[in-house]
Amino acid sequence: MNNVELFHYLLLLICGAGALTWLAERVAIPPAVVLLLGGCVIAVAGKRAPDMDPNLLLAAVLPPLLMSSSFYTAWKEFRAELGTIVSLVLGAVTVTTAAVAVAVHAFNPGLPWAACFALGAIVSPPDAVAAKAILQRHPLPARLVAVLEGESLVNDASGLLLYQVAVSAALAATITVASATGLFFSLTLIGVVVGLACGEAMCWVLQRLSDAMLGIVVTFVMAWASYGLADAVGGSGVLSVVTCGLVLGIRQHRVFDAAMRIKAKATWEAIVFALDALVFILIGLALHGILARVNYEVAVLMAGLRVALPATVAAIAVRLLWVFAAIWLPSRMLAKRTGSQPWSAGEAVVLGWAGMRGVVSLAAALALPGNFPGRDLIVFSTFLLIIATLVVQGGSLAPLIHLLKLRPLARQTMSEHETRARTFGASLAVLEEMDKQASGFERVALERLLAEYRIRVTANEDAYALGAERVEGRAHFLRIELKLVGTSREALLGLHRDGKVDDGVLHRIESELDLEELRLLRLLEP
Structure with missing residues (x-):
């Protein structure tokens, strides 16, 4: 497929994504689910699909989506719920990685432990793109939205650290607790510092631009630049973009004038819609390449199911258990002593259930080295787990919210x-x-x-x-x-x-x- 054909192919995908989104609205199903299934249908039908470099997909598509999400993050709620977010980012991701590894190895003892832990690290962090695509259509309590969005935006560092440790262990590279800890802090610190610098630079430039279109271009360029710069100097690109977006979101009321704000909002909404749609339909289309690599062999497909099923069950169950044991229960105990507002059972259920995986997990699986043990099996099972979480959890989230009668809580502020x-x-x-x-x-x-x-x-x-x-x-x-x-x-x-x-x-x-x-x-x- 040459460049012109690829361009036409992407245009067709965007048109198809628009039609599927329209269909999803009519049948009251989350568009992400319909787009994913549509891509799978095309892939299974054997239609030709371009081979996407996972690193290119992350570098090109993810930064604008993360910038948009972090820009609209409610900073006060994010800061107020920082303890809960850290609990999920560090605790839940680590425990999920271990639980998935144990469950997969129990059902597949021939799969090396390093490969099991690699799969656990790949699927442990929920995806920011998936969370936003599913949750933005449902009015929820502000605290719940802040935690879900905040967690999905900043859990990259812990997931990436565990992923790199597992890959290094599988390839017989030497890694110690000290080096792993240093890696985690360097990823986090460098990513945040680069993001702060890019955010401040962007605000400085925007305040001196009178042309709204130039200002909008600057915001897009800085999304990609903050990701690329952090990645180039050994930091977390995701954390860099998120930090950059938070800086702009906090200072937007001083940085943007009325014309730039209106035009930027319309431009970003249109482009983010197209990118969101492309992400999920490309995830579905990835099935074509995955099936081609395993030659459609029934034995390999069944082996993938044996890996994906325990991994999915473990990932979902551990998150629910963690939310109730480490967030809901402590909040009830703390409320008795301090009189603070505890997490309700309904909020805890939705928080535990909203653990969709998406493009980051798939890109990480596809980025595994070619000589990694069980690579094709891990990629296929990761794909199945993504489908399961998006279809089962994402598809049932709206009925669950309706059943639990969750609504935004009345706040002690002016109407x-x-x-x-x-x-x-x-x-x-x-x-x-x-x-x-x-x-x-x-x-x-x-x-x-x-x-x-x-x-x-x-x-x-x-x-x-x-x-x-x-x-x-x-x-x-x-x-x-x-x-x-x-x-x-x-x-x-x-x-x-x-x-x-x-x-x-x-x-x-x-x-x-x-x-x-x-x-x-x-x-x-x-």
Whole structure:
């Protein structure tokens, strides 16, 4: 397959991914599951698929997805739940690695221990891409979302360390506890330092750019640069991208202006959608190469099932046990002494069940050296485990959340309406002060602004203070405004069709109407 054919192939994949995503929405199944199964169907049908370098897949696709996830991570919740995240990143990953190795060796005693531990390390960390793709469609308690997203973003260091230890042991390389510990800390420290430096550099550049498109390009370039730089100097590329994204996410309100923020959000959403879709359909397509390497031999396929089944059961069971033993139970005991909010059983179940594996695990398996013992078996069983976790866990997550009746918890902070009332109230106070000193034409203009801001403040104060009836009244008023925006748009397009308005004026006014429509639709969201 030459470069032009590869380009056309990727375009077809994106089109197919769009169609499968549309189908998934109609049948209420997570798109990641439908995309994965679609790729598997194509692979089993024997369709030609390009051989993807796993390192290229990680370096090209993963950084933008991680940057997007970390950018939108709620920093306060992440910091508040850091202890729980560390427990999962260090404890759960390590215990899962050992449990998978023991379970696989028990059912496959001929497989070397080093290969069993390598498989355990490959499948132990949940995948950030998979977690985001499944969880972003379900409203969950903020604490639960923060832990799930935070864990999937930063568990790379521990998983990669165990992976490298297992590979070195299998290839008779000398590795000690001291060198392994040093490797872990170097991966983490270098990755975080490079990410901080890249994040600060990106913020410095963005504050000095007036062109929104250039700013958006900088954010994408820095996602890849932070990953590549950290990887080149012996750090964790994933941790570097995550740190870089967190820095930008924390400082975005000072770094971005309004135009850049709106354009960047739209651009990133479109590209992340395409990359998300490609990731899962490429995972499915990888089955073609895996089956080709084992020559479709029934004995090898059955051996893969004997490895994948105990590995999957062990990975799922250990995570559930760890969550209840190391997170849920201690939180109940701590709550009795301190009065803090404990983890509910429903939250613990979802946290334990949401351990999907994805592109990182598959890429790590494919990156095993060619002379690694049991390599084809490990790759095939990793693929089966990814399918099992995405289809079984990912597919059942929505019904489980519905069954447990998990909802975002009421928080001891101001409501959205009260926040708006306070925000607009600050502007209203400034206007009133300016009105006292104004005269003539300036006073007329200020009176119009005063009337508008008084309406905004009163509407939001009534919405949070006087209950549902006032909320519905405000919504009715907003729907009238939305209808007027549509009327203005039709009038503008009519003027353009009649040749009375040129394209430049059309686009400027249409952009203003778009922003107003987005504002009203946002205000109408429940």
